[in-house]
Amino acid sequence: MTRSSRLITSGIAVMLIVGVAMAFAIVWRPVIPAIDPPAPYAFDAALIKRGRDLAAIGNCNECHTVRGGKNFAGGLPVPTPFGTIYSSNITPDAETGIGQWSEAAFRRAMRDGVNRKGEHLYPTFPYDHFTHVSDEDDRALYAFLMTRQPVHAPSRENQISFPLNQRPVIAGWKLLFLRRDSYQPDATRSAEWNRGAYLVAGLAHCGACHTPRNALGAERVNAQFAGGDVDNWLAYALNDRSHAPVPWDADALYMYLRSGWHPDHGTARGPMAQVVSNLSSVPDSDVRAIAVYMADISGTPTPDRKQEGEAALAQARSPSQASQTDTAGATIYVGACASCHETSRPLPYGGVNLALSTAVSSPDPRNLANVVLSGVSAVEGERSPIMPGFADSMNDAQMAALLNYLRARFSKQPAWTGVEKTVADARRAVTVYLQTSAGPRNAPADPTQRDKP
Missing domain, CATH: 1.10.760 (Cytochrome Bc1 Complex; Chain D, domain 2)
Structure with a gap:
């Protein structure tokens, strides 16, 4: 072997040793000694x-x-x-x-x-x-x-x-x-805003659901709060890409996070229902702080966005006429939905006006399909919205006809595509979710400890 060959071989060996050492340093973590469970x-x-x-x-x-x-x-x-x-x-x-x-x-x-x-x-x-x-x-x-x-x-x-x-x-x-940065308060913001930012970025981990992920499963830092997928639900965008017919503000967010419902936005369902159930037991100041921070994230609505919200509210307040553009969907709606969603009945039987529903205006029909299939359960001890599920009384074709009708009548967005497949997928997902999810919806964080330290 020539001198140059030996040098090359030695160099490769050194690089391999360094590479293995670096890999070991990245991967290896020491065992932390066990302790006896503290009393x-x-x-x-x-x-x-x-x-x-x-x-x-x-x-x-x-x-x-x-x-x-x-x-x-x-x-x-x-x-x-x-x-x-x-x-x-x-x-x-x-x-x-x-x-x-x-x-x-x-x-x-x-x-x-x-x-x-x-x-x-x-x-x-x-x-x-x-x-x-x-x-x-x-x-x-x-x-x-x-x-x-x-x-x-x-x-x-x-x-x-x-x-x-x-x-x-x-x-x-x-x-x-993984970035191991602790939260750094913003001196130009209020203490309430900073508290909300700290909770949202940390323990509340809102971005884990409401931010899209890349191919390796990490949150896309350039699309924070732009919406994500969780348990066959669409976690709505919380930034200025929100599809809510009426723009959110801090007061609306606070009411929604505190009670799981707002008359201009609807009811928390799916994984979000458990989130607001847990938030119902925490200090009021923390919920308000989260609402203040998230309202700032969504930004001040543009004049056009405000006008769209006012138009949606005006449509919701005006007498509604059933459309005949989809006879099958219209017939199902009149028989199954209109008596709650169009009669201004008080809670618990009154439903949100569907012209204000984010689920109807969303680019994805999954959430609406999930709600119609599984309904809305009553919250024990509270005057909250309720709605029966129609999974057993409607087949996939009927459900798709209803969803297409709701989209055409109550939103100004283009028609969805592939709704019947979405309904079939949602029906399977709802079955799995009910079999494996964490107890009854709206259960407290720890029912045996709700009133104890």
Whole structure:
């Protein structure tokens, strides 16, 4: 071997060694020693209460509880383009939960997406948002979770194909997309605006649903709050691309987030119903702060946008005449929908005027199909909207005829395409969702602890 060949070989060997060392440094994380599960009385009651509110803002129970299962015991299937991932048990069970996790281990999972054993967590756990959460709030969340009822619930095996089923691969994803920046307040904004920004960017992780994702499953930073997909629902755009007939403002957002309903916008359904259910139990100031921040994100409506909103409100207030452009859809509407949506009946039987419905004006008919199929359940103890589901009384062709009619009559948007297929897909998705989702809609974050610290 010539001298030049030896130099080349040595150089390649050095590059390989450096590459392996760098890869090891990126992938490897140390095990954090196990602890004995702390006694519940070891935590301050006020800290636990604060953690309960933060867990509700984070909607933790929705992803970590299966229908009919124990709170926070995990096992919920989360469908992704890469396969199904099952949520983990975050009760303080020593064997199958986080009972042996120290606060440092918990904080590492929140900030870095790494569990106590040093394994990388899939980003279905939104640590790309939780990196913004303060040490104080992590401490409160830890106190709350470590004082829940321990549940022995072994983790289910994820259904992901090679090589994505190898957790070291996740380290590469983090290298590309995880930014470990804490929230930095904006000195030019109010304390309320900054509180809302902190919650939305962090624990509330609104962008996880309302921002579209790229081919590798990361949020598209250049399209923040432009709308996304979750559980066969369209999470509407929250920025200036919103298709709501009437522009949102802070007061409307506050009422919607607090009660799950607004007369000019409609009712929260699907995954959003659980979000507003959890928000109903948190401090009023936090809900208001989120509303103030999100109203600013959506921006001040342009004169044309304001005029469109005023026209929609005027249409909603004027006497409505049934259209005959779609005889089948019109007949179904008159028989099944008009008595609630056109008679100005008070809650709970009065429905939103469909000229104001974002679902009808949306570019995607999925949400409207989901609502008509599954209906709107009553909220116990509240005067909230209710609506029967029509999954058993309408076939796919009838449902598609109704949706096409609603689109033509109550919106100024172009007709949808492929509505019957959308209905068929929604019917299948609703069935799966009801079988696997986290308990009854509008359940509190932790029914056994609603009134306790």
